[in-house]
Amino acid sequence: DAGVTQSPTHLIKTRGQQVTLRCSPKSGHDTVSWYQQALGQGPQFIFQYYEEEERQRGNFPDRFSGHQFPNYSSELNVNALLLGDSALYLCASSSVSGTYEQYFGPGTRLTVT
Amino acid sequence: GDSVTQMEGPVTLSEEAFLTINCTYTATGYPSLFWYVQYPGEGLQLLLKATKADDKGSNKGFEATYRKETTSFHLEKGSVQVSDSAVYFCALRGGNTGFQKLVFGTGTRLLVSP
Numbered sequence: 001d002a003g004v005t006q007s008p009t010h011l012i013k014t015r016g017q018q019v020t021l022r023c024s025p026k027s028g029h030d031t032v033s034w035y036q037q038a039l040g041q042g043p044q045f046i047f048q049y050y051e052e053e054e055r056q057r058g059n060f061p062d063r064f065s066g067h068q069f070p071n072y073s074s075e076l077n078v079n080a081l082l083l084g085d086s087a088l089y090l091c092a093s094s095s096v097s098g099t100y101e102q103y104f105g106p107g108t109r110l111t112v113t
Numbered sequence: 114g115d116s117v118t119q120m121e122g123p124v125t126l127s128e129e130a131f132l133t134i135n136c137t138y139t140a141t142g143y144p145s146l147f148w149y150v151q152y153p154g155e156g157l158q159l160l161l162k163a164t165k166a167d168d169k170g171s172n173k174g175f176e177a178t179y180r181k182e183t184t185s186f187h188l189e190k191g192s193v194q195v196s197d198s199a200v201y202f203c204a205l206r207g208g209n210t211g212f213q214k215l216v217f218g219t220g221t222r223l224l225v226s227p
Contacts, residue, residue, distance in 0.1 A: 043157070044217075045214040058214065100206070104157040106156040
């Protein structure tokens with residue numbers, strides 16, 4: 001049973017560029033959440049998707065957007081990258097019909113130069 | 114809003130020592146509480162959880178009890194191993210629907226020496 005997968009593993013971008021990160025949820029899960037983890041900090045909630053709609057959003061600017069596909073996979077897009085966007089981006093999946101436990105992927109390390 | 118406070122690290126212990134990592138929370142209602150562990154270069158793994166007051170979560174020798182009166186969820190292990198070296202995050206999830214976010218503490222790094 002495959003767990004949560006994310007791609008790419010690492011990414012280096014320049015300020016002002018745009019980036020897309022991808023996530024495939026654990027089998028049987030229908031909800032995807034995205035978190036940003038800055039170095040030495042705990043993860044911060046960005047947003048959550050269910051049935052291809054954003055259900056909840058954290059305190060992040062509109063430069064951060066997402067999408068969920070019919071197969072439950074998800075993308076996180078960040079426009080106009082800033083140096084402060086450098087972080088580990090974690091995807092977590094869960095099921096609304098289960099125990100709501102969130103299972104995390106290995107993350108994508110984004111470096112903005 | 115909801116928040117989690119953890120003791121600052123690093124916590125440095127010798128193998129077989131007793132471990133306590135303190136965690137307190139602020140939340141409305143009755144949140145579920147979690148401990149996650151992050152090994153170097155990896156994502157987060159759920160270590161244990163408790164969903165109501167006085168519940169004790171346990172896994173791999175780690176334990177934590179949901180104390181509503183002190184709003185705490187301290188992590189304990191009787192005898193740590195070198196392989197337990199990692200960063201430990203306390204987290205809460207408010208409410209009881211599928212659409213609740215996790216709120217994390219800042220993490221506590223544990224270093225265990227042989």
